[in-house]
Amino acid sequence: MAQTLTKTDFNFPGQKSVYHGKVRDVYDINDDIMVMVATDRISAFDVILPKGIPFKGQVLNQIAAKFLDATADIVPNWKLATPDPMVTVGLKCEGFRVEMIIRGYLTGSAWRDYQAGCREICGVRLPDGMKENEKFPEPIITPTTKAEAGHDENISREEIIAQGIVDKADYEQMEEYTRELFKRGSEIAAKHGLILVDTKYEFGKRDGKVYLIDEIHTPDSSRYFYADGYEERFAKGEPQKQLSKEFVRQWLIENGFMGKEGQQVPEMTDAYCESVSDRYIELYEHITGEKFDRDAETADIASRIEKSVTAWLEARK
Incomplete structure (x- = not known):
C-alpha cells in the first residue's frame, strides 16, 4: 500500500x-x-x-x-x-465561533428533523409537504456554534447576534459571502455534472477584515449529488447517487460501528x-x-x- x-x-x-x-x-x-x-x-x-x-x-x-x-x-x-x-x-x-452551513436541498440531518415534524431549522421556516432530497426554493443558511468538544450545536442568526457571538455587521457580511460562495460552487459543480447539495464555510477576521478560512467544497465538508439521474431518482423516491465520504460512514454502520461506547471499529485492511x-x-x-x-x-x-x-x-x- x-x-x-x-x-x-x-x-x-x-x-x-x-x-x-x-x-x-x-x-x-x-x-x-x-x-x-x-x-x-x-x-x-x-x-x-x-x-x-x-x-x-x-x-x-x-x-x-x-x-x-x-x-x-x-x-x-x-x-x-x-x-x-x-x-x-x-x-x-x-476565527469566528460559528460555522456557516448552507443547504440547497432537504437531505441528511435536516431531512431527519423534517421527517420528525420539525418545520424550523436555526430560525428558518420550512414549507410543508417537502420530500427527501427536494430542492429548496432558495438555499437556506443553518449555522452552528463551534464546540470546543463534542458536537456543534444549531443556532439561529438572531441568537448569534443577540448573544454577541458575532456582531451584526460581521454576521451579515458572512451571510452574504456564504450565499455568493455557494452560488459559485454550484456553478462549478454543474460544469462537471454535479449538484452541490450542502456545504460549510468558516470565516475569521484579520486587521478588521472578514476572511474565508479553512477548506471549502471538499468531499469532507460538502455533499454532492450526480446531476445525471437526479430528477428520475427524486420522482421515484430513490436514494441519490452521492459524491461525499458518506460511503465510509455506510461501511462502518454496516459493520456495527456508529461511534457509540463499546462499539469496535471494523478491521481496515x-x-x-x-x-x-x-x-x-x-x-x-x-x-x-x-x-x-x-x-x-x-x-x-x-x-x-x-x-x-x-x-x-x-x-x-
Whole structure:
C-alpha cells in the first residue's frame, strides 16, 4: 500500500504552537502565518479511524486550494501558497465561533428533523409537504456554534447576534459571502455534472477584515449529488447517487460501528484502505475535472513536507 501520513511533529522556523485536529495539523508561525497540513487521517462519527488513507490529504488540500483560488474575487481568503501537495500556508485569522452551513436541498440531518415534524431549522421556516432530497426554493443558511468538544450545536442568526457571538455587521457580511460562495460552487459543480447539495464555510477576521478560512467544497465538508439521474431518482423516491465520504460512514454502520461506547471499529485492511483511496481520487477528478497527480508519492512524506515548508518560510523572510 502507498505510504500515508497520520501523525506530524514538525518544528518549523518561528513555530509558536501546533494544533492537532481530527484530520489537519495546524502550525502557528510567529502568530502571523498558519501552516495547515492535511494528513491522511480519516474520521467518522467524531472518531479518528485507526488507519490512514493513501492520498486523502493531498486530495482534500488540492481541492480546497483550487476552490479558494476560484472564489478569491468574491471574498478575501487566508491562503498564501501550497508549498507541498498536502500543505496550505496562509494568514492567521481570529476565527469566528460559528460555522456557516448552507443547504440547497432537504437531505441528511435536516431531512431527519423534517421527517420528525420539525418545520424550523436555526430560525428558518420550512414549507410543508417537502420530500427527501427536494430542492429548496432558495438555499437556506443553518449555522452552528463551534464546540470546543463534542458536537456543534444549531443556532439561529438572531441568537448569534443577540448573544454577541458575532456582531451584526460581521454576521451579515458572512451571510452574504456564504450565499455568493455557494452560488459559485454550484456553478462549478454543474460544469462537471454535479449538484452541490450542502456545504460549510468558516470565516475569521484579520486587521478588521472578514476572511474565508479553512477548506471549502471538499468531499469532507460538502455533499454532492450526480446531476445525471437526479430528477428520475427524486420522482421515484430513490436514494441519490452521492459524491461525499458518506460511503465510509455506510461501511462502518454496516459493520456495527456508529461511534457509540463499546462499539469496535471494523478491521481496515490494506485492500479496504486502497479502495477508499481510489474513491477519494475519483472524487477529486469529478469535482475538479482534472486528472489526479500521484507524482508526490514518496517513501518519506514528513521529510518532503518539512523541506518544502521550511524552504517557503525561509524565502518569505
